[in-house]
Amino acid sequence: MNKEQALSKFKELEEKLSHYRSILALVQWDMETGAPKQGVPYMASAMGSLSTEVFRIMTSEEMGECLQVLTEETNKAEWDLRTSASLREAKRSYEQSKKIPEKLYSEFVVLTANAQSIWAEAKKTDNYSLYEPTLQRIIEINREFTQCYGYHEHPYDALLDLYEPGYTVGVLDPLFSNLKDRTLSLLKRIQASLNKPREDIFGQGFDKQKQKEFCYHLLPKLGFNLEAGVLGESAHPFATGISLRDVRITTRYIDDVRSSVLSVIHETGHALYEQGIDPELEGTFLRDGASMGIHESQSRFLENMVGRSREFWTSLYPDLQKTFLGELQQVSLEDFYRSLNIVEPSLIRTEADELTYNLHIMIRYELEKAMIQGDINAKDLPEIWNSKMREYLGVVPPTNAEGVLQDIHWSFGEFGYFPSYTLGNLYSAQIYHVIQQQIPEFHQLLTQGNLLPIREWLREQIHQYGKTYTPGELIEKISGEKLNADYLIQYFEEKFSKVYQIEPAK
Numbered sequence: 001m002n003k004e005q006a007l008s009k010f011k012e013l014e015e016k017l018s019h020y021r022s023i024l025a026l027v028q029w030d031m032e033t034g035a036p037k038q039g040v041p042y043m044a045s046a047m048g049s050l051s052t053e054v055f056r057i058m059t060s061e062e063m064g065e066c067l068q069v070l071t072e073e074t075n076k077a078e079w080d081l082r083t084s085a086s087l088r089e090a091k092r093s094y095e096q097s098k099k100i101p102e103k104l105y106s107e108f109v110v111l112t113a114n115a116q117s118i119w120a121e122a123k124k125t126d127n128y129s130l131y132e133p134t135l136q137r138i139i140e141i142n143r144e145f146t147q148c149y150g151y152h153e154h155p156y157d158a159l160l161d162l163y164e165p166g167y168t169v170g171v172l173d174p175l176f177s178n179l180k181d182r183t184l185s186l187l188k189r190i191q192a193s194l195n196k197p198r199e200d201i202f203g204q205g206f207d208k209q210k211q212k213e214f215c216y217h218l219l220p221k222l223g224f225n226l227e228a229g230v231l232g233e234s235a236h237p238f239a240t241g242i243s244l245r246d247v248r249i250t251t252r253y254i255d256d257v258r259s260s261v262l263s264v265i266h267e268t269g270h271a272l273y274e275q276g277i278d279p280e281l282e283g284t285f286l287r288d289g290a291s292m293g294i295h296e297s298q299s300r301f302l303e304n305m306v307g308r309s310r311e312f313w314t315s316l317y318p319d320l321q322k323t324f325l326g327e328l329q330q331v332s333l334e335d336f337y338r339s340l341n342i343v344e345p346s347l348i349r350t351e352a353d354e355l356t357y358n359l360h361i362m363i364r365y366e367l368e369k370a371m372i373q374g375d376i377n378a379k380d381l382p383e384i385w386n387s388k389m390r391e392y393l394g395v396v397p398p399t400n401a402e403g404v405l406q407d408i409h410w411s412f413g414e415f416g417y418f419p420s421y422t423l424g425n426l427y428s429a430q431i432y433h434v435i436q437q438q439i440p441e442f443h444q445l446l447t448q449g450n451l452l453p454i455r456e457w458l459r460e461q462i463h464q465y466g467k468t469y470t471p472g473e474l475i476e477k478i479s480g481e482k483l484n485a486d487y488l489i490q491y492f493e494e495k496f497s498k499v500y501q502i503e504p505a506k
């Protein structure tokens, strides 16, 4: 195969894989939002067939040959930024898939497929020992994976690299320990505050139809393009890009209006990213976020720095009040804003507030590192989980269902994924710092309800590139420095010292 033939074959495979990926995303969306319950198993197996086909093409001899020709030293220099980034991504997936022996991978697929229902049963009946042998095998296979992938310093690095390329234990440990110490110090001052926000505002049983109307009112204001996107409903809110012109998000409507509104803002953050990717990248390996963490930075930025700010609600709160006259007429903007930012250590990660959320992630990070290194096993988990909860959050779960069994991720076999959430928060604060310098009227724009210049800035700096840059390259390109925990700490100090009327740390 010569260079020209290899390039044209590569582009053909790339486009085919992208088409398959769109179809998989669409079926996944359908299964979570509308498919009748009895139809799910058949479509799940149909998805299995298509996923296998994707894997087969990705690891095919043809793909291998193309990559070999196109990434030869003599050819490398010729490629433009996009082609070389596409080749980088393809090579990464190709090599990762090739490193895992087929037999081990098949065992892993069957094990994790069964693990999800075993986990669900164990959680429902609060019976950890039912789940323990399965989890133990998942841990062991992940340990074997790290040997297959290879690593330089810590075996966990091999797994981190799957979600956040370039990040290692050596990078995360100092970031997380700095964040932990400063968070605990701030938390202590918050808990001692004598001026706490009201806690009665959101427990009033907000009408679901009205919540829905308000969410649709919100979408265009956030910059979501409704002609290239859809809002649906699902038990767990999510965002998915079917294509660049078809980006779908969900929310859920429960009694508490915070849940639907903040989920819509969060998922819109993901959606703006997908809708903002350069159309030229459609059908390529670059039609995606730079990493899990960078994607999450966009949702957290919109949810926390925008959607939980006083300025944002200055323009929108009158509309929310009009929608919920009975519930909110007597609630001032200030009380509403402060309640939106209540900090309270709690048991469940997904319901945690903005500040204590990262402590939940750090617990999982510490445990995963130790499991992968072989220092702890599944049988040790409940006890260590509870002692870490006491150390980090000062609360201890009364049951394993509310403790070690609360998240589904380990049943998927996913290790190395949780840190991306905190990385997302760290990136978002660093981006927040830069955007305020580059758009000095940032807060005025929020007060006016004019988010378009902010969306354009994010598009220009981040969204348009898709996966062209690695996460490390991208954050340096935006901010001129590596990821640094000080920005998130500073943001927390400023915000919560106002919300709780306490002295900020010196």
Ligand code: ZN
Residues within 6 Å of the ligand: 266, 270, 296, 299
């Ligand atoms: Zn998210």
